[in-house]
Amino acid sequence: MILDRLVLQNFGIYAGRNEIVLRPPSPEQPIVLIGGLNGGGKTTLLDAIQLGFFGRNATCANRSRLTYKEFLRGCINRSADPEEGARLEIHFERIVEGRHIRIGLTRVWRIKEGNVHETVSVSRDDLPDTLLSEHWEEYIETYLPSKLAHLFFFDGEQIKELADGESAARILASAVQTLLGLDLVDRLDEDLTTLERRKKQSALSESDQARVSELRASVETAANAAANAQQEAGHHRTKTDVLRKQLAEFQTQFRKEGGELYVRRDALDQEKADLTRQLNEASEDLRRHYAGPAPLLLIEPLLVKVEQQAEAELEQRHQKLIAHAEQQRDKKILKDLRKALPNDQYAIVQTVLEKNRPDREQGSVPDLVNPEEDFPEALRQLATLILPQAKVELAGLLRATTDLREQIARLDSQLGAVPDADSLARLQREMHRVQVQVRDCEAQQVVHDERFRLLAHDHRTKDAAFKKALDGLVDFQSAAEHDARILQRLPRIQDTLRQFRRRVIERHANRLEQLIFESFQQLLRKTDLIRGLRIDPSTFQMELIGNDRAVLPFDRLSAGERQLLATAMLWGLAKASGRPLPTVIDTPLGRLDSSHRAHLVQRYFPVASHQVILLSTDEEIDEHYLEMMKPFVGRTYRLEFDQATNATRITEGYLFDHETTR
Secondary structure: OEEEEEEEEEEOOEEEEEEEEOOOOEOOEOEEEEEEOOOOOHHHHHHHHHHHHHHHHOOOOOOOOOOHHHHHHHHEOOOOOOOOOEEEEEEEEEEEOOEEEEEEEEEEEEEEOOEEEEEEEEEEOOEEOHHHHHOHHHHHHHHOOHHHHHHOEEEHHHHHHHOOHHHHHHHHHHHHHHHOOHHHHHHHHHHHHHHHHHHHHHOOOHHHHHHHHHHHHHHHHHHHHHHHHHHHHHHHHHHHHHHHHHHHHHHHHHHHOOHHHHHOHHHHHHHHHHHHHHHHHHHHHHHHHHHOOHHHHHHHHHHHHHHHHHHHHHHHHHHHHHHHHHHHHHHHHHHHHHHHOOHHHHHHHHHHHHHHOHHHHOOOOOOOOOOOOOHHHHHHHHHHHHHHHHHHHHHHHHHHHHHHHHHHHHHHHHHHOOOOHHHHHHHHHHHHHHHHHHHHHHHHHHHHHHHHHHHHHHHHHHHHHHHHHHHHHOOHHHOOHHHHHHHHHHHHHHHHHHHHHHHHHHHHHHHHHHHHHHHHHHHOOOOOOEEEEEEOOOOOOEEEEEOOOOEEOHHHOOHHHHHHHHHHHHHHHHHHHOOOOOEEEEOOOOOOOHHHHHHHHHHHHHHOOOOEEEEEOOOOOOHHHHHHHHHHEEEEEEEEEEOOOOEEEEEEOOOOOOOOOO
16 A cells, blocks of 8 residues: 545644645655654644544544544544534545556544534545445445554554553553454354353343343443443543643643743742842952953953063173173272383283274163063063963963853843733733643543443442353253253353454464564664573463573563564564555654664664655754654655644645755
């Protein structure tokens, strides 16, 4: 089967006519990716496919315990005319005897005079087919039994439920019975039990028959009471769901109009006061730095020149002192030589000494700084220690003050957007009213559920007492010979059926085990964790076999691995069915961690079926996983909820703005 297109008209959250093409453009790109935020209509699409195919036998997420007509009534879009009603169309193609057949299925339901009226029409190769229209339920149950639908149309919650061992056994038992046709055997067993009860009752005396009739009437009364209690609980649950939805709508409107900011106003004021205090402290620290050496950072190059000038001036000063000392020494020498040397020799010595002195006495450095002896060292300490430290501290303070000012500006913007109390007063009153109603309804729901539980228990107790009394009152010797023979042979027939059932399951258990195990190995990250899988034919409990050939407890698997096992179970059962059907998955990645998500994206979605429809949020299949899947994605759509019309519309392209596959 290939789903070609789906048409929704005034169905649930989809107002007007919405059409979506589901046929993949090529076998190499089997995935159709549909993205939407929570509450955007993804689950409604899954419900639409199941409702279209199976009608009253469909397992829809939003049906709860509603009757079929009540569910259809709730599926009509609120803005639509009830007499116009809602419409579903599913167009698909399947191969019959080697020939491609196009089938168009249409369900329309309207409300007339307070009652829901549904019509089903089917076309074959674009021509109306009256026979298919009248017998659609039998046709689809033959091709795709509704009890097997959960193998191909499922959501993340079903995977989560299957990850629990007991739920897995129950669902596995149901699927195996349908796959092997054992539901017919079970139905025959039930019919034989009914026949046995009737034959036993026919063998009773009039007084015993009166007693049995009294017990049967008691059982029927208890059954009716339990059914009524169940219906009342369902009605009340629907009322609670409606109120919860109203509350969610009020809360959404409250947030949209700034209600959350209004509630947080005092906290925002306090946060602004704290930030303002921190800004004042940081500003005071800045002022202290500006009053210290920090301003000298502006003239760091000039300080280097001042240091060089000061060293040059000190050096020149030292040379002059040396020259002065030499001059005094030379005067003393010449005074002593004046008496000891002849005039000509004295003149030579005097010339030599005078010639050497001018180099020391004359300096080329102007006196600009006139430094003390320790002045250059003080400048070096300032440049290498004090100013770098001041620079780091100043930069930190400037960053801190800038961040604080930005945070205060953000808070000012939020405080400026806080609405006044009057504008929110009506919404707050409505929210409070609905909150009170929700609490009351939830409390009453507990009462209704408990009443139904007690009445259901009473019904089971009376039914068991009825069967026990019936068995005890029958006198087989007094029964007619024909009825006695039937009663004697019925247990043997039923035992034969049970043995047949068990052997059929045992015969096919190995194949199911292998298919599920192979699927699990393909998905599992730890390929050396297990070496086999067993299914108990009587209880349908699954056991994992570790590499040491011992049973591996389920609690040894992580939550993600158990969900992969649940997915593998559905995948293996789908393979065992031998039916070439599409796979539709709502919230496909659930609560899996990133490594397990990658395994599903790479190893399951591209090969789960020839057509895979994924209904995902942007937090599940994000840009990273979309890039992984892109070679296998043939079409992408996004579900956009319009607040103005309170409805969802379908557009091409996924949830991100970049180019996507069409």
